[in-house]
Amino acid sequence: MYYNDNTVIYLDGKFVKANQASTDLYSQTLHYGYGVFEGIRAYATENGTQVFKSYEHFERLKRSAELIQIPFAYDVQALVDATDELLRRNKLTDAYVRPLVFCDPNMTLARPNNVSIMICAWEWGAYLGDKQLRLMVSSYCRPHPRSIKIEAKVCGHYVNSILATNEAKDKGYDEALLLDSDGFLAEGPGANLFFEKDGVLFTPQLGNILPGITRATVLEIAEELEMEVQQGLFKPNELFEADSAFYCGTAAEVIGIASVDETVFPKAWKDSLGKKLQDAYSKRVRETSNVLSKN
Template identity: 90%
Template structure:
């Protein structure tokens, strides 16, 4: 699904065949989830391939590593260039890019001495599909921000996401919605939440959620479109009384939410602010913004 005999990945400064690459089974990341990663999208445009906000993603990767005290000696600008080369070598235009910083063998709980970086890419559609989602409020909450670095995209944090998603799917729903440790709305297992009420958009404030790059893009687009957005602490009852809602994330892009725990939102998706932002987002990621971000994948 993710690679074949011809797939090339980037590993510690070299491009190698995916099926020939190896790692150490004693890696601290494998045993303890002590690593950081990113999810980046590349889109085909009329002028070539655009990797959307790749520098912002690599800067966040660096910040995530610093927050949890993992050494990071890689230049975000250099990694942007590596990503473009990787896509060319695999002849990919519309693709999902996954950089991973992982630690060397270490069975202690101390910081690592050395780390590795891997970047791979594959064709991948919208992670949550293209139909409106049926959500359920999860029995799992997001970790308290004093227990982890909530703003870092850390491998081990996603056990919480997997548990919530599996619980939701086992109950017959498409995806979960998590609250924070105080019972306020937080986010999805891999996406940020927005909801609409009386022509205004609302979204949970930073502090208990991952500061999504797609979330930031939606905020930019809302400002350009003259849509009022309020960020704050919101109770689940405010979502249940909303007119519409949506999730957003690099993998999910912008996807409408049909219901939460069988409570359906009254506004038709086609008439919602979410749909307007979905269209604007789709246009933004596929437009030729600056020549420096556009390149041909043909070698």
């Protein structure tokens, strides 16, 4: 589903066939989850392919590596250009792009001497679909920010997300909602949370969540639309009393939430602030100001 015999990936400065690429089974990333990654979206527009906030994503990739002391000697603009070329070579327009920085063979817990970078891409629809979600509050919480670098997008951190997602799906829900270690609302396994009450938007503050690039874009759009947004620490009961809610993330985009546990939000999605932001976000990511050259 992710690649075929003709698929090309970018690996350490070269474009190679995906089915001919290899990695070392003694990689520190494979054994310990010591690596960093990103998720980037490319969109088809009337004038060509638009990669949304590619530079910002690679800057965050660099920052994630630095936070967990993985060497990162790559030029961000060169990675942006390599992504554009990768999409051209694979003839992809609507696509999900996955950069991954992974470490060399190392069975110790010390920092690596050498790292590699891979960028791949494939066609992928909205990760959580297009229907409103039924969530459950997970029994798993987000790691304490003093136990990991919560603001870094690290491979091993996502075991927490996998456990929460599988728990929710096994119980018949679409997705999970995680609290932080102090019992405040945090985020979804792969998306940030917003909720609406009396015409005001609320979202958990930074510190115990991943600082999502889509989250930042939603905040930009909300300001442009003159929506009031409050960032802070919120308990689950404040969400249960909300009028509506939504998740946002690069893979999920903006997706409405129908319910959490057995609480159904009373406001129709079509009438919510989230719907207005969903429409505006969809338009924003398909703007043609940064369309790739057709050459």
